[in-house]
Amino acid sequence: MLPTPAKQFLMQTQYISHTIWKRIKHSGTFHVNGVPVNAAQTVIRGGDCITYDIVRESAITPEDIPLSICYEDPYLLIANKPAGQLVHPTTKESTGTLGNAVLAHFAAHGEHHAYHPVHRLDRATSGLVLIAKVPQVQDKLTARKNGKKLFHREYLAIVSGGISPSTGTIDAPIARALPSIILRKVAAEGKSAITHYETQRAGKNHALLRLALETGRTHQIRVHLAHLGHPILGDSLYGGAMNEIKRQALHAYRLHFTHPMTNELIDIIAPIPSDMKQVLSSPDF
Structure with missing residues (x-):
C-alpha cells in the first residue's frame, strides 16, 4: 500500500468516524510497531502494526444474570431480551438490565468492550437487540443510505x-x-x-x-x-x-443486515415467547 496518513487509513479501513478519530488522537495510546507516536502526524505503510485503545470506563456494573445470545462474533452480539428487562440501566434502575448482563459476558470471556446497543426495545417488548462491540461498528450500523x-x-x-x-x-x-x-x-x-x-x-x-x-x-x-x-x-x-x-x-423476532466489517449477510430469528404462544393457542385463534 502507498504511505497513507493514519486518519485516512483508519477511516477507510476501520470505518472510524471523525468523533472516534478525535478520541484516538487524544488518547495517548496510539502505537505503530510498538512505538508510541503522534497519531495526527503519523503516516501508515504496508506491514505496519497499529494499536490504540479507545474503550471508555463504563458506568454499567457487570452482573452475572441470564443472557440469551443468538449470534456473536468479534464485532457484534445479538441478544434475545426477555419481556420485563430494560435494555440500558437508568438512574433509578441500575441493575438487572441487558447492559449489565452483556458486560458480565464480555468480562467472563476476557473481552474489554463498552456497551453499544444499536437500537432499543421497550421494557415490555421481547426479542432481538443488536449490540456493537466497538463504536465504529455502531456508527456504521446506525448510518443511513438513501434515508x-x-x-x-x-x-x-x-x-x-x-x-x-x-x-x-x-x-x-x-x-x-x-x-x-x-x-x-x-x-x-x-x-x-x-x-x-x-x-x-x-x-x-x-x-x-x-x-x-x-x-x-x-x-x-x-x-x-x-x-x-x-x-x-x-x-x-x-x-x-x-x-x-x-x-x-x-x-x-427478526434482524437482518449486511455485516459492516465482513459483508456477510446476517439473518437471525428469535422464536416467539411462551406468553404470546399461549394467547395464540387460545379459542380466539
Whole structure:
C-alpha cells in the first residue's frame, strides 16, 4: 500500500468516524510497531502494526444474570431480551438490565468492550437487540443510505380485531402527546413514521401481525396500531386489553443486515415467547 496518513487509513479501513478519530488522537495510546507516536502526524505503510485503545470506563456494573445470545462474533452480539428487562440501566434502575448482563459476558470471556446497543426495545417488548462491540461498528450500523437504516427489524404482534386490508403500510407522523413525557400520538406536526404490516393469522377476535419498521420512532408500532383501532394486546398505555397477557404482545423476532466489517449477510430469528404462544393457542385463534 502507498504511505497513507493514519486518519485516512483508519477511516477507510476501520470505518472510524471523525468523533472516534478525535478520541484516538487524544488518547495517548496510539502505537505503530510498538512505538508510541503522534497519531495526527503519523503516516501508515504496508506491514505496519497499529494499536490504540479507545474503550471508555463504563458506568454499567457487570452482573452475572441470564443472557440469551443468538449470534456473536468479534464485532457484534445479538441478544434475545426477555419481556420485563430494560435494555440500558437508568438512574433509578441500575441493575438487572441487558447492559449489565452483556458486560458480565464480555468480562467472563476476557473481552474489554463498552456497551453499544444499536437500537432499543421497550421494557415490555421481547426479542432481538443488536449490540456493537466497538463504536465504529455502531456508527456504521446506525448510518443511513438513501434515508434508511442499514439493518432491518421485523416484529410479531397480537392485536385486537382483524385489520383490513390484511396487508398494508401505515404512514402516519408521530409526536409527543403532551404534557406526558411518555405517551406518543399520531399528529400532523409529528415526525415521519412508516410501518409495514402483514397478517399472519386471523382469529375470531384477534390477529397475529408481522411488522417491519421503515423508521424508528418511540412506540411506533404501538401508536400506529392503536391509531388504526387495533391496539396490541396487553398494551395498557395505548388501550390494549389486559385479560389474556399482562404485557404488550410485541416481539422483535427478526434482524437482518449486511455485516459492516465482513459483508456477510446476517439473518437471525428469535422464536416467539411462551406468553404470546399461549394467547395464540387460545379459542380466539
